[in-house]
Amino acid sequence: MAAVVGLLVGPCVSTDSSADELTNPAAPRAPERIELPAEKPQVEQTNYWRNARPLKAAESPAAQASDLRPVPPDPAPLSLPSWLLPESESLQQLEPPEPPGQAVMIDDHEPEVSADEVIELAMAKVQLAPSRSAALLVVARELAVDAKNVGDFGDVIDQCHRALDAGPERTTADSLAKLGAWAYNRRGELLVEKGDEHSAFEDFQEAIQLDPNNWAALHNRGVTLARYNKRADALSDFNRVVDLAPSFAIARYNRGELLSQMGRWREAVQDYTVAMQTMPDEASLYTARGVVLNELGERSEAATDFNRAIRLDPNSAQAYVGRGNVFAAERMYEQAVGDFQRALVLDPSSATAYRSTAWILATCPIEQFRDGQKALAAADRLAQLRGHDDPMVLDILAAAHAAGGDFTRAITFEQQAIVLEDDANLKQQYLHRLGLYRSGQAFRTE
Template identity: 25%
Template sequence: MEDKLIAIFLGFLFGGMFLFVMSRELYRMLKTQYSSAAEGNRHLRQGNLEAAVSSFSKLIEKQPDNVDAYLYRSSAYIQLNLLEQALDDCNTITELAPQNHYAFLNRGAIYGIMDEDEKCIKEMTRCLELMPDQQDALRNRAYAYSRTGKIETALTDFNRLIELAPDKSSYYSERGNCFLSLQKYSEAIQDYTQALQWIKDSWELYSWRGYCFARIGKEQQANADYKRALELNPFDTAIKQNPEDITSYQQRGNLYYDAGQYQNALNDFSKFEETSELTAEILVCRGYCYLNLGEISLAKAEFQKAHSMNAYGDAIKKDPLNSSHFLERGFLNYYREDYQQALHDFTHAWKLGEQSEELLPFRGAAYMKLHEYTKAKQDYETAIQNHPDSPHAYNGLAWLLATCPDETFRDGKRSLKLAKRNCILLITPEWNDLGTLAAAYAATGNFDEAVRLAKESLALAPEHEKADCQTRLEHYEHSEPYCDFET
C-alpha cells in the first residue's frame, strides 16, 4: 500500500503587492518655488492620480532637473499602471542623481509588478547599498526572492525586517509564509500566532495556521482554525452581492479545500463550468476534489483535461528555474497515471533544488508503478534520511518491503518497524497506514494482528478501495502474506 499522495494547496501567493514611494514620503516638501509641486503632492495624497501627473509634468517643464518631481510622477504612473512611463522617469532620476535610492526602489517595484523578478532583486539590492535597511526595499526583495523559489534567501530579508520593526504584524505573516514554503510548520505557526496578536480577524492567517497544524497532526487545532477562517472569510458576502463573482468562488473553494470540505470546494470550482474562465488550474483543483471524494474516474478525467490545456506550461515557460512548477506538474502526471512523465518532472524538480518532503516519496511511488524497485527503494531511503520526522516515505518503503513481487526486496522485520514509525508520526493513522501495518505483520508471520488491522483498514477505507482491502484481509485470514503484483 503505497504512501498517501495528497496534493498541497497553499492559500497564499508571494509578491501580491510591490511597495514604492507612497504617501508617507510625500510629506517631505519638494524644494521648489512653484505651486504645481504642492498641487501634485495634494493630488497624489488624495488619489487624484491623473491630476498629480499633470501637476508634476508642469513642474518638470519648468524644472527639468527636479529629481523629486520625476520621483513622485513615477509613483503616480505606477498606480495608474503606466509602467513604461514610470520606468522612464526612474531612468531619468538615475541619470540626474545616481545616488538617489528612491529611484531604485521605484524601478525595482516596477520590475516586480512586471514579473521581472531578477531585475527587481538587482534594483532593490542597489537601493539597499545606498540606504541600508530600507524596509520597503528589503520587503520587495524578499517577495521577489520568494517568487523565484529562493525562499531561504527571502527568509534572511524577513528576519532583518523583524529585527528592524518587531511590532510589524505583516512581517511575521510573510516570514510565516516562507517557513510554510520550507515545510517548517512549527516555525510558521509561531509567526502566524504572533501576527494574530495584532490582526485578530484575518481569515488568511487562520487558514495558513490551520494548514500547518494539519501537517503536524494537530487536527483539533487545525479544525478550529479552519472553522474560524470560514467564519471570517469575505467571499460569502462578496458572492451574495454579486453571484457572478467568479474570483470569490475560486478563493472560497480554495479555503473549503484546505478545510477538508471537498464537496463544498467542488461546488464552488464548478461555477466555472459554463464560463470562459475555466482554466487548467481550476480543472486541477476539481480533480483533487474528486480524488478526495473517492471519485477516481472523474478525477482522472479532470486531470486529463488540465493536461490537454498545458497545465503549468505557462508558469514553467515564464519561470523555468522554479522547481515547484515541475513538482506540481509531476503530481498531475502521477494522478493521470503517466508515471514516466511524472518521473521526468519530479527528477527535474529535484535537480533544480526542490526540497519538498513529498518529492522523493512521490518519485518512489512512480518507480514502484513502473516496477523499478531498486530506484523506488533508494528514493524512499533518501527521503527518510533527509526528513526522518516526516511520515511520507515510511509507508511507501514499508509497503515495498512487505509486498514487493520481487522476493529479494522483502524484509518483513524492517517493514514492520517502518510501518509502526509511520503510524507514530501520523498520530492518527488512516486506512492505508493501517493496511500497510497489517501487511508488515503478515510478512513477519503474525497473521492474527494482520487480520485485526486489516479489518480496521477495511472499515475506514473509501468505497473504491474496499474491494482491495477485502482481498488483502482474505489473504491474512488464510495465513498468507500479500504480494502486490499490481505495483
C-alpha cells in the same frame, strides 16, 4: 501599483521545529546582491503577497450537488497570476521621503506636466540650493511628486545618480540615497505588474544598495526570491523586514508561508498568529495556520481555524480542503468528501482540492467512499495543473490506477515518483506502496 497574489497552501512535510517564544528564525544574512535563477518553478507551491491583501477567487458556477467531481473548465494557464488590487489609501498617498533642509522644499503644482516642465519649475528653486547636488535633489524631488510610470521613476533615478556623482555633502547624499531607493522600488513594483520579474528584481537590488534599510525593497526582493525557491536568501530578507517594520503584517504572513515550505511548522504558526493581530478578519491567514496546525497533529485547533476561515469567507476553497483533510485524518470520511466536493464547486482549478479528492477516493479504507474511476479523473486533472515531474502527483496517479486495478500503470508511476523524490521519508513510503502494487494490492490508508 503594488503587486499581490493569491494564497495556495504548501505541501505536506513531516518536520517539526518548535519554539516557546517568537524570535527571528536563524538564517544567514543574504549578500547585498543575489543572483536570481533564470526560471522559477513551473508550478509554485505557495503564492506570496506584496503590499496588499490577495484577490478573492470568484465563485464558480454551481455544480450538481450529487456529482462528487464537478466537470472543470479547461486547465488554467500556468503562467504568472493576474496582478493587482488597487492600492490602499495609505499606499496611494505615499510620497518620497523628505530630507531635511531648505533645498528640498517642494511647491504643489498641477500633476499632468511633462518631465521637462517639471525640471523647468524646479530650476527656479535651484538658485536657493547650497550646492549642485542639492540643486539636482530639488529636481529629483519635483519629478518624484508626479512619477506614475516606469519612465517617470527612471527620470527620478537618473537625477539622483547625477546628484550623487557630483559629490554631495553627507546630509544631501543620504537624502538622495533614500529618494533613489524609493524610486527604484516603485519602478520595480511596476515592472512586476508588467510581468518583468527579473528587471524588477534588479531594481529592488539597486534600491537596497542605495538604502540598506529600505524595508519595502527588501520585502519585494524577498518575495521574488521565495517565488524562485531561493529560500535561505528570502528568509534573510524577510527577517530583516520584520526587524525594520515589525508592524508590517504581510511580511509576517510571507515569512510564515516560507517557513511552512521549509517544514518549520511551529515558527510558521507564530508568524501567522502575529499577522492576525493586524488582520484579524483575513480568512487566508486562518487557512494557512490551520494547514500548519494540522501538520503538527493539532487537529482540533486546525479545525477551529478552518471554521473561522469559512465564516469569514464562505467561498474559500482552500479552507474547505483544509477542513476536509482534518476530517479525513479523524476518519470522518463522509464529511471529508463533502468538503472536498464543496471546494471543487468553488474552485474547479484547485490543485489541492483535486489532490485530496483523488487520494481519499483511491485509498479510503471504507469501501463505500472509494471510487477508482473518479479517483483517476481527479488525479489526471491534478497532473494537468501541476505537471508530471512532481513526485507527489505521480504517487497519487499510482494510487488511483491501483484503485482501478491497473497495477502496471501504478508501478510505472510509483517508480517515477521514487526517482524524483529527494525526501528520504517520503521515498520510503513510495517504496512501500510500490511493493504493494507489485503484489497486486492497492494501498489503503489506516
